[in-house]
Amino acid sequence: MTIRGSIDELTPLAASGWAHDDRASEPILVQAMINGAVIGEAIADLNRPDLAAAGLGDGRCGFHIAFGAAIDPSQLAFVAVKPSRGDVELPRTNLTGYIDAFRAMRARHPGVGWSRSIFGGLWTDRVDARRRLAGRVAIGAISQENAGPLGRFIESGHVLLGGALAPAGFDIRMTEAVARLPAGPLSPRGSLDEADVLTALPGLLFRDAPLGLLRGAFDDNPLVCRAELMRGTTRFAQPSTAEPLPAPTECAALVTGIGEGQLLLDIVRDSHALPEFTPDGESRWLARGGATLALATAAAASTETIGLGADDLAVIGPGTLYRLRVPEGMTALVALATPNRQTPLRFLTGESGDFTIRHGSGAVLSL
Structure with missing residues (x-):
C-alpha cells in the first residue's frame, strides 16, 4: 500500500x-x-x-x-x-508538524526530558525540571534559599515573593511620581517623572530575592527590556506575547503594586503547561488576543487570585495567563525580564535600547 x-x-x-x-x-x-x-x-x-x-x-x-x-x-x-x-x-x-517530529523522538527516548515548546525555552519549563533543580542544588549552582521559590515557579508557572521589596517598595517621592504618570509603557524619552521612575527601577527590581530567582531560572543575569504602568482591570495576557523576542519562551514578568491598597493578580491555573498549539494550529507562545485564553477556557481551567502589597513581587513565567485588578489610587508595575543573552527584536531594528542602566549585580535595565 x-x-x-x-x-x-x-x-x-x-x-x-x-x-x-x-x-x-x-x-x-x-x-x-x-x-x-x-x-x-x-x-x-x-x-x-x-x-x-x-x-x-x-x-x-x-x-x-x-x-x-x-x-x-x-x-x-x-x-x-x-x-x-x-x-x-x-x-x-x-x-502541528513540529509535534509529529517531537512525538517520534519522545517515543524513541521516553526517559529524556523535553521542553513543552518547539521554541525550546527555560529549563524550568522542561518536564524534568524538578530533577534538574535537585541536581543544581546538589552541586551548589542554586542555593537552598532560592530552591524553594524556583520549585514553586516550576510547579505553578508563577511565584509570589512576599516582602521581597521591603521595607516599602517605592519611596513616597517615587510613588507620587508614578501617580502623576499615565498608564502605559515607560519611555526614557518621556517626562522627568518617567526618567526618575526608570532610574529607581533597578534598585527596586534587582534585590536579592528576585535577582536570585531570575538568575537561577535564566542561567544568566536578567535584562529588563520593558516596564509598564497599569490601572483598572487588564485583559488576560501572558509574558511571552508582551514583547517581540527571538525566543519568546525565555522571559518572565515581574509584577508589583505601587501606592496604598492591595493589587489583585488573577492566574489561570496550570496555563504554563497548556498544550503547544491552539485549536487553530497556532503556537500558544505566539498567540495574540484571546486564542490562548480560549484554549484554557475550553480545557476547563480555573483561576486563583493572589493579593500583592507594596513590598511584594510576583514573578510570572512566559506561558502563564494572568490579569491584574488594580484598585483606585494604586498603580501596577509590570516589567518584562529576559536573560541578558537575549536581544529584543525592536532593539535590533534600532527602535529602542538607547537607555541603559547597569546594576552592580550584573543585571541590566535597557529600554
Whole structure:
C-alpha cells in the first residue's frame, strides 16, 4: 500500500483532509485515533478538484471524519489519522508538524526530558525540571534559599515573593511620581517623572530575592527590556506575547503594586503547561488576543487570585495567563525580564535600547 495524504483541518469535533492509495481502485477507509482508540472514521471519497488537478486519480480522495463526541482541545495534538489497514499516520498541513517530529523522538527516548515548546525555552519549563533543580542544588549552582521559590515557579508557572521589596517598595517621592504618570509603557524619552521612575527601577527590581530567582531560572543575569504602568482591570495576557523576542519562551514578568491598597493578580491555573498549539494550529507562545485564553477556557481551567502589597513581587513565567485588578489610587508595575543573552527584536531594528542602566549585580535595565 502506497498512501499519500494529509490532515488539513483539525477541530474538537472533526478531522478533514485527504488520503490516496496509488495502487487501490477504491477509496480507502481512514480512522481518527487517540492513544490507539478509534474516535471516528470515514471513507476518503469526497471530491477534491485541487487533487484531481494534481494528478491524484479523479480527485475523489477527500475525507471528513466526525468524531463520536467532542474531544478536549488539549488533546488535539495527540489525534492521529491512519488508513484502516496500516500504521502510517497522515502528516499535518499548517497545523502541528513540529509535534509529529517531537512525538517520534519522545517515543524513541521516553526517559529524556523535553521542553513543552518547539521554541525550546527555560529549563524550568522542561518536564524534568524538578530533577534538574535537585541536581543544581546538589552541586551548589542554586542555593537552598532560592530552591524553594524556583520549585514553586516550576510547579505553578508563577511565584509570589512576599516582602521581597521591603521595607516599602517605592519611596513616597517615587510613588507620587508614578501617580502623576499615565498608564502605559515607560519611555526614557518621556517626562522627568518617567526618567526618575526608570532610574529607581533597578534598585527596586534587582534585590536579592528576585535577582536570585531570575538568575537561577535564566542561567544568566536578567535584562529588563520593558516596564509598564497599569490601572483598572487588564485583559488576560501572558509574558511571552508582551514583547517581540527571538525566543519568546525565555522571559518572565515581574509584577508589583505601587501606592496604598492591595493589587489583585488573577492566574489561570496550570496555563504554563497548556498544550503547544491552539485549536487553530497556532503556537500558544505566539498567540495574540484571546486564542490562548480560549484554549484554557475550553480545557476547563480555573483561576486563583493572589493579593500583592507594596513590598511584594510576583514573578510570572512566559506561558502563564494572568490579569491584574488594580484598585483606585494604586498603580501596577509590570516589567518584562529576559536573560541578558537575549536581544529584543525592536532593539535590533534600532527602535529602542538607547537607555541603559547597569546594576552592580550584573543585571541590566535597557529600554
